[in-house]
Amino acid sequence: MASQSDHKAAIIDGKAIAQTIRNEIAEEVRHLWQKYGKVPGLAVVIVGTRKDSQSYVSMKRKACAEVGIKSVDIDLPENVSQDDLVAKVHELNATSDVHGILVQLPLPNHINEEKVLSEISIEKDVDGFHPLNVGKLAMKGREPLFLPCTPKARHSSYGCLELLSRSGISIKGKKAVVVGRSNIVGLPVSLLLLKADATVTVVHSRTPDPESFIREADIIIAAAGQAMMIKGSWIKPGAAVIDVGTNAIDDPSRKSGYRLVGDVDFQEACKVAGWVTPVPGGVGPMTVAMLLKNTLDGAKHAIAQ
Amino acid sequence: MASQSDHKAAIIDGKAIAQTIRNEIAEEVRHLWQKYGKVPGLAVVIVGTRKDSQSYVSMKRKACAEVGIKSVDIDLPENVSQDDLVAKVHELNATSDVHGILVQLPLPNHINEEKVLSEISIEKDVDGFHPLNVGKLAMKGREPLFLPCTPKARHSSYGCLELLSRSGISIKGKKAVVVGRSNIVGLPVSLLLLKADATVTVVHSRTPDPESFIREADIIIAAAGQAMMIKGSWIKPGAAVIDVGTNAIDDPSRKSGYRLVGDVDFQEACKVAGWVTPVPGGVGPMTVAMLLKNTLDGAKHAIAQ
Secondary structure (H helix, E strand, C coil), rough: CCCCHHHCEEECCCCHHHHHHCCCCCCHHHHHHHHHHCCEEEEEECCCHHHHHHHHHHHHHHHHHHCCCCCCCCCCCCCCCCCHHHHHHHHCCCCCCCCCCEEECCCCCCCCCHHHHCCCCCCCCCCCCHHHHHHHHCCCCCCCCCCCCCHHHHHHHHHHHHHHHHHHHHHCCCCEECCCCCCHHHHHHHHHHHHHEEEEECCCCEEEECCHHHCCEEEECCCEEEEEEEEEHHHHHCCEEEEEECCCEEECCCCCCCCEEEEEEEHHHHHHHHCHHHHCCCCCCCCHHHHHHHHHHHHHHHHCC | CCCHCCCCEEEEEECHHHHHHHHHHHHHHHHHHHHHHCCEEEEEECCCCHHHHHHHHHHHHHHHHHHHCCEEEEEEEEECCCCHHHHHHHHHCCCCCCCCEEEEECCCCCCCCHHHCCCCCCHCCCCCCCCCHHHHHCCCCCCCCCCCCHHHHHHHHHHHHHHHHHHCCCCCCEEEECCCCCCCHHHHHHHHHHHCCCCEEEEEEEEECCHHHHCEEEEEEEECCCCCCCCCHHHHCCCCCECCCCCCEEEECCCCCCEEEEEEEEEHHHHHEEEECCCCCCCHHHHHHHHHHHHHHHHHHHHHH
């Protein structure tokens, strides 16, 4: 048997898995085209010229093109009125070859985001405009027991589970520890794991001795937002480690002056864990893949009807 | 030091705690009357003559009377039309001395419960018509990540936490284990505990070795629906045990032929635990007390405006 220092965890290559999913989607899109003469359509709406939004949007549009999903590009000026934006959403709702509508957030201050999102028809709400969100909108001013997750969080929560299953890691009956209880990732992932029959513990900033829980875990989901807080010695040998954290730390050796690290000490984890996701290149790439998958699913539903 | 066989857990007397809460509510109602000349009003609507519904409703109305909440009794015949019931709800929405509206479920088959409940104005929705429920209604046909909890479950989930705090048991930083992952109790209680800063583990029917988790718990919430599944030997000495289970088991010595027991072996638990709730007389009595408290809170909000 190899000594611990020789051990090398299997690196879960999120980029490669996301690519596999995209290839599968492309295959299904071709199949739809052959059978029905139709392809999925995703309307990606952007208002204004924020650099970060433009970069996200162009990434999503490019991803659509790669798998054969028709991207319907709606670029509106910063000063578009809320009424005009809503009218555009209604028009897209009524367009039969648009199966998904995505409105890039944030919207300019003069526009009520919740109002606009609530106008997207349920069948085309590909960004996962979740029942929770709907509830919250409807009950504004009441504190919900759970806060809704953002579309991105929803995609990445499902992405975590997809990474596990695509790596052949079964969840049922396993001890899973989720580190972090944010409404953004920690809570939705823990509920998905619970639904998948794991025994789930959520540890967080008020847990006196987090490592005592983490050490017992077969599956660790790190979503604390603390750079490299999970040390190699906290990991049970052979455990599966999914690192959702993306933290910028100073790195004078880089031109940018920083680099991105996860919530797990990756180098140490590699020596102990059975599987580990890198940061970047782990959970991140899954987000757009899951968005494409939602669009495909919506289109399959609409086209096959 | 006493030997283990001498140990006696403190019995958390849900009936007494519920009575204390009711007394506090009565005091606040008096205060509202003195200051504003108004008392809270709760409309309790019942349709038809189901024996169980009538018994619940009369219990709630009596509880209102005892604390000085004005109970507005609406008794409608089994064959009332949905339109007439909705019209009644609208009338109650518009009645200023009604601060809460409770429609006893189930309604007859010819009436759409969700439709009727959705007509209750948010401000008067004293039964906790939760954002989650609203979301689910709005998104019918989509599977939500969490199912909504019933009003009763909501009241009893909050009841569990109230029992802990009223017994002087702090939650922050404690290890809590919730046994059962039902949308009805397990999930909402576990999320409330998490919000209260416990480290929470949810074990369930697919957990291979539930006792190994339960043995570590400072706080055990038993909500599995399995008669006396939690043995004394599973309980950490000194732990707080809240038993949400209500299971009928055969008992030939009773006239009824059965008796109610919880998910915990109460006799054994008494010898080990620090605190334990009896069944019946633990969580159960808290349900109506929390309903009254919601009504009071709604009234305070409306009257003090």
